[in-house]
Amino acid sequence: MIKNISISSFINAIFTIAVVAILITFALFINLDMQKHQIMQKNRYEIIAENFLSVFNKKPSKSQLDKLYEQFKVKQVKSREEKLNILNYGYALSIKKTYLGTYRIYLYDSEYYLYAQQLGYNLMLKDLHSNKYNIAVIILILVLSLSTILFLYIILKRKLKPLKELNCEITKFSKGNLDIKIKPKSNDEIGEIAKNFDAAITLINNQTESKNLFMRNMMHELKTPITKAMFIAETLEDERSKMMLQKAFKRMDDIIKELATVERITSKTSVIYKEVTSFFNIYKKTLEIMMIESSNISSKINDFTFEVDISLFSVALKNLIDNGIKFSTDKKVSVIVDKKRIDVISKGCKLKYKLDYYTEPFSQEEKRADGFGLGLYIVKTIVNMHKYKLNYSYKDGYNYFSIITA
Template sequence: MLLAISFIGSTLRTTYIRDRNISLLTQVNILSNQITPNFYGIQLENTRTYLQDLIKGYSLDINARILLLDNNGTVLIDSYDAMLGQNFNALTEVKSALEGYDSNQVYSLPSGENVMYVGVPISDRNEVMGVVLASSSIDDLLQNVNLTLKRVALLSGIGLLFTGMVAFLFAQVIASPIEKMIQLVRSFSRGNFGVSIKIEANDEIGQLAESFNDMASKINQVDEQRRKFVSNVSHELRTPLTSMKIISETLLHQPSWDESVYREFMQDIDGEVSRLNRIVDSLLYLVDLERDELVLETQITYLNYVVQNVVRNLKPLADQKHIHIDVEERDRLQFHMDQGKIQQCLINLVSNAIKYTPENGKIRISIYRETTDACITITDTGIGIPEKDLSHIFDRFYRVDRARARTTGGSGLGLSIAKQIVTLHGGDIQVSSAINTGSTFTVRLPIRYSGVGA
């Protein structure tokens, strides 16, 4: 009987400690993922304050002391503000974390308190930048185990055999989902964010499994946003780089040019480099993985000038296919807009028109005012878009013809980016098309003289 009680006690302790370990490890991993994008800027006051508030908030939520260490094991932030500057590189959990592994251990302190330590690396591109070290008392857990043992002892009179069977079944029921969760947490820590746990239970383990699934789903969404963010950046930069390459090749392949022509081409290249710098600078602010919205920097700008600049930049691409671009300026329109973003929007639309218009085709761009809107229509004599696809062409990564998209180099992001830019300006894009006749894209932008938010 004593052996059975001892076995139950050992099983309960192991199970509860595993449960607490998974819970603490999961929470610290979430915290580590939130700290990673901001760790490089920890020397900045705003970033350090944000990380302090984040760590102290987590400390209260999970009832644990949390230390943020650099890659030398020195404390940068302490949720209790008592160990700043101390070094823990000799601690086993810190050593393992600095090697890139999660680790945990239970210690019995001289005071008699039992404490669980968990160390999780903060890494970026397989480089360990620091460590999140958390410590949590498990005395309440052990007290619950002892209370359970007392209750089991009251029922031990039923018989040693029955007690052994109950203990065995209890261990199987509890340990099996815990082992399953441990395997999935390990898979999760390796970057497989698409995992989920299927445990049908109404107890704490079931709740923990549900919490893990929610966390995995959210982090998976963040990872998908990050991937889409990288794709958007690549597409934003591709077209201006192509224009600069064509201009530079034109200069290199011609034995001599007039100085005025050189200056004009170099001014075009300089303008494209400046625009690329503005795009990169804007994208650097999009570090929040839950948002992929474009940032507007508005100023009073002539829309006619923006259209002329787009045509001038894309003319080499059109000339390669002997496509004539005609610009009709019915009105001269000046209002608040983000010039770089609107130019990127029009580049996406016009380059698409060039891409899907056969050789010797025509593209007509009209600029006019309609009540309180500035309108730009881009009409081509291209291959057209099937009616069934018109409602989807602004969806990200949507392609009308994937085979043709491969030959033209399309990524399925250009129209989506254009739509997002116009929407952020409070405008709209409409499209009409006929197969083998051509397409017309109409961009409407509200004319405002005191900012986009006016």
């Protein structure tokens, strides 16, 4: 599951856990520290109370009491009204009875008071050195800790920002935009990746341009002599030689047309011009391109309208029908169409490999050596450009090539 989490989400999760852990740790620490502080205060007051109660048995003089006041940092509360306020409204933290007498610890108006009682002595003492619990220092440390975590988080996110930008550029490149330029913004590993990827893009663009230039030149150079040769073949008197030459030149002309289609649909400048049309118009144009007898094709068309590049989609349908006729055992195909799918059905043996094998350029089975291996590659490329899907299935001795449109 962790493998599927993005780096950004993983970092966010780690820092969130760190912040929560710090908050919980400080909360536990404050709770324990407050308990420790209360125990220390209680022990201090027990010592003070026991000292005063033990002195009361000896009927101490004023000077002896003053000495104890100074020793334990306490002050006698003499005002009767103040005593009553403390006894009535103060919060009693502890009440303890000993063989020496009774003492109480009060918290009143954020001050600690000790009230010692023994026979005729009722002494209210205010703690001048109460050592109040100060949470401000702990909060300051907490703020500093969280600020450090936040600072590290911001630094790390900024460090990874070029990686996010690089991912966006790679996504654009994967969608066919070959004109992107990636400029390294640092000298670290991310910068090296950006630099190497930019070099790879430049190399790919150069190779693509060379390929396109080669194909255009090759097709241009071959087209003219093939056309002339076909005219010359027409003048031959030997019908057998004439037909053989015409067939050979026709095949060469078909190959050039296939290569031209491949060059168009794979070029980085390739644009499909979609327009709303009916399937019947596509089918009609397909038959015009094929220039074959319609007796080889049976159709059952439930006509519908859709938005496609008419020229390209007609080529894709033409290649499916052409393949079906060429490789069927009876040289016939059936075209069954509705709004959701276009099926081209032909009788024959099941494909030896999966469909992906045949949709790669220049791939074919040994027995199909008369093909050039580009037909299904062109079909799949055009289908994908329209966001449709090409499927293959085999049922009861028939091959089904289907374009799923919905």
